[in-house]
Amino acid sequence: MSDNAHRCGVIAIAGRPNVGKSTLLNRILGAKIAIVTPKPQTTRDRILGIWSQPGAQILFHDTPGIHVATKALNRRMVMEAQAALDDADAILMMTDASDPATCLKQDNNVISRVRESGKPAVLAINKIDLIEKASLLPLIETYSKAMDFKAIIPISAQDGDGIENLTDLLVTLIPKGPAMYPDDDLSDRPLRFLVAEIVREKLMLALRHELPYSTAVTIEEFIEPAPPAAVRISALIHVERASQKGIVIGKQGAMLKEIGTAARHDIQDLIGRPVMLTLFVRVDEDWTTTDEGISTVLDN
Ligand SMILES: Nc1nc2c(ncn2[C@@H]2O[C@H](COP(=O)(O)OP(=O)(O)OP(=O)(O)O)[C@@H](O)[C@H]2O)c(=O)[nH]1
Ligand SMILES: [Mg+2]
Known part of the structure; x- marks a missing residue:
């Protein structure tokens, strides 16, 4: 064409x-x-x-x-x-x-x-x-x-x-024009965004009955050494209350481990390399109710 x-x-x-x-x-x-x-x-x-x-x-x-x-x-x-x-x-x-x-x-x-x-x-x-x-x-x-x-x-x-x-x-509904992205790109979002989203998905799936919507995930560290070494990722899970922190961590850390394992699996599929994933949980009170709180958590 x-x-x-x-x-x-x-x-x-x-x-x-x-x-x-x-x-x-x-x-x-x-x-x-x-x-x-x-x-x-x-x-x-x-x-x-x-x-x-x-x-x-x-x-x-x-x-x-x-x-x-x-x-x-x-x-x-x-x-x-x-x-x-x-x-x-x-x-x-x-x-x-x-x-x-x-x-x-x-x-x-x-x-x-x-x-x-x-x-x-x-x-x-x-x-x-x-x-x-x-x-x-x-x-x-x-x-x-x-x-x-x-x-x-x-x-x-x-x-x-x-x-x-x-x-x-x-x-048929889009205008004529040249491609704006290389044809093997799948998303405009950086890998770290997709990785944070995968952790949030696993969190929501594991705790969908216990947790309200007020969790967010940010990536604190994303280190890609030369292959075949594993990519090292640390992610921080933000919750609104101390009680929610306990739920996310679970008995002797079991819940956090389950979430981490499921997330690591999908992240490895996405980037095609072994991954070491560490998850932390932090209470950020009211991060969903004030514009400032939302920006601090989501716009980083
Ligand atoms: N049976 C059936 N389930 C579907 C279909 N498409 C999506 N679902 C399910 O519907 C639920 C919601 O799907 P999502 O793709 O997250 O919906 P969404 O519109 O992006 O939702 P928000 O991001 O919350 O606005 C999931 O459990 C999906 O598996 C479908 O064609 N058939
Ligand atoms: Mg959606």
Whole structure:
């Protein structure tokens, strides 16, 4: 394909918490760059996933779920999502079909934001593996009345159903232009960010019933000696209260060890080298409720 036919652009993936945005991004890229948990509000910061094909490069912005936010941290997350919509060439809105009777109502807030952005939008109806085929058509009809989507595509981000249809269509929505990143880059985020996210995912998976959302992970040390020596990483887990610190550490450190082992496994997969991972836990009271506290923890 000649250079002037090449396309490159930004597509924001928007939707309520937990509809499967990060799962879809990983599925499209064929690699795990965005963390996924069964808990809503897993994604906190914008992540750019880079999808390169002959003739096109799409920069996908995985965004935090859009919801009615009252706490400072949640407000920041929704602001991040809004900024992604405003910066994008087009929007991929996602919804979760698993509750067909109420999903449109739950999506009203997201639809308003997508509409306000004025960007061309496609709707992906996700998790179709969980519903009867017969309920799909009425759902498509309902959404086509709610907003003027360029297309509505049923998918299963988990199984891969409908993904090719979706990417074929998205390519038509981005402008002509040369690739902005090398075609083997998968993300715009540095390795240490992805590593901190993996630790946060394991923390959320291990403690999803015990811990509120108020944990964060920062990388304190990231040393890459010449191979074959192991990469040495120290990560700090921030919690809000001393009681949470005890939960994360567990009996005789068992919980922290479990989290560390699971995280090390995924980090090794990601960087393709042995890793020595050390985890610490620190209480940072109220880091989720003041803008200053949030910046200290998240903007380092
Ligand atoms: N059955 C089924 N489950 C899915 C599918 N896609 C995602 N999930 C599950 O839905 C849950 C949420 O997925 P995420 O990808 O973290 O959702 P998200 O929209 O990024 O969530 P936030 O980051 O919290 O906004 C996880 O448990 C996924 O495994 C799907 O196609 N089918
Ligand atoms: Mg997510």
